[in-house]
Amino acid sequence: xxxxxxxxxxAMRPLLLRAVGVLLAFVVIRFxxxxxxxxxxxxxLKAQGIPVLPHSxxxxxxxxxxxxxxxxxxxxxxxxxxxxxxxNVKKYFPNLERLPxxxxxxxxxxxxxxxxxxxxxxxxxFTQVKSLPKDVIxxxxxxxxxGNLDMVSSEGELWKKWRSRFSPGFSPxxxxxxxxxxxxxxxxxxxxxxxxxxxxxxxxxxFQLEEKTTNxxxxxxxxxxx
Numbered sequence: 001x002x003x004x005x006x007x008x009x010x011a012m013r014p015l016l017l018r019a020v021g022v023l024l025a026f027v028v029i030r031f032x033x034x035x036x037x038x039x040x041x042x043x044x045l046k047a048q049g050i051p052v053l054p055h056s057x058x059x060x061x062x063x064x065x066x067x068x069x070x071x072x073x074x075x076x077x078x079x080x081x082x083x084x085x086x087x088n089v090k091k092y093f094p095n096l097e098r099l100p101x102x103x104x105x106x107x108x109x110x111x112x113x114x115x116x117x118x119x120x121x122x123x124x125x126f127t128q129v130k131s132l133p134k135d136v137i138x139x140x141x142x143x144x145x146x147g148n149l150d151m152v153s154s155e156g157e158l159w160k161k162w163r164s165r166f167s168p169g170f171s172p173x174x175x176x177x178x179x180x181x182x183x184x185x186x187x188x189x190x191x192x193x194x195x196x197x198x199x200x201x202x203x204x205x206x207f208q209l210e211e212k213t214t215n216x217x218x219x220x221x222x223x224x225x226x
Contacts, residue, residue, distance in 0.1 A: 031109075034108070034109075035108065035109070038060065038106055038108040038113055039055075039057055039060060039106065039108075041104075041106070041113060042055050042060070042061075042104055042106045042113070043055065043057075045104055050100075050104075051093060051096060051100045052103075052104055053092050053093075053103065053104075053105065054092060055106065060106035060107060060108055061105050061106045061107055062107060062110060064092065064105075065081070065105075065107060065110075068081055068084050068085075071084075072084075081116075082116060082118070085099065085103065085116070086098075086099055086118065098118075099118045100118070101117065101118060101119030101121070101122040102115050102116065102117055102118070102119070102122055103115070103116040103118065104116075112135075131155065131156070131159045131160070131163075133155065134152075134153055134155065138152060138153045139153050141153075151163060151166065169224075178223070178224055181223045181224075182220055182223060182224070184223075185216065185219045185220050185223055186216070186220075188216075188219070189212065189213075189215075189216040192212060193212070
């Protein structure tokens with residue numbers, strides 16, 4: 001029986017190696033196909049005359065993101081990238097005085113391709129005129145909390161239904177009427193921060209900002225709804 005098992009395993013080894021080789025080849029081919037697809041997406045935008053960041057066929061926009069990481073601490077919030085890019089517009093868009101309305105960023109394979117919106121009109125087209133498909137991470141993050149029955153992650157007719165119901169509450173007239181109360185809550189927040197800041201230009205104690213900003217958010221929501 002032992003001899004038979006050894007012979008059987010020896011006979012199976014070429015098949016196993018062949019199967020592993022086929023699997024590895026599939027993974028490699030799929031990787032390069034995905035890389036080609038992501039890189040060509042940006043190249044096609046450039047071919048249409050759309051301003052794009054300097055793009056590497058091999059690395060995409062990862063070198064630009066590396067420049068951003070070099071001048072910031074390791075735990076920097078990713079949203080600082082927007083302001084940093086705007087401050088360096090002449091470096092990456094030499095022929096422009098300001099960033100284009102939409103900046104496309106290719107960070108594959110570190111992350112998916114992104115469209116950074118820097119224009120209010122363009123932003124309204126994404127979020128109000130037409131509700132474009134939400135990123136999968138939005139659905140995954142909110143699913144345990146709302147079952148995706150919320151305005152942030154919902155799609156199609158469900159999104160249109162709830163947006164039409166909430167829109168009157170955010171009209172300029174209503175927001176103007178609420179402004180004094182909202183400013184009052186904001187002033188409470190500012191006073192709290194000032195009390196924690198150092199005096200005469202000195203550093204104050206380190207404190208957690210999350211709890212205070214969360215309280216401000218809830219205070220404003222309650223003022224607006226009650």
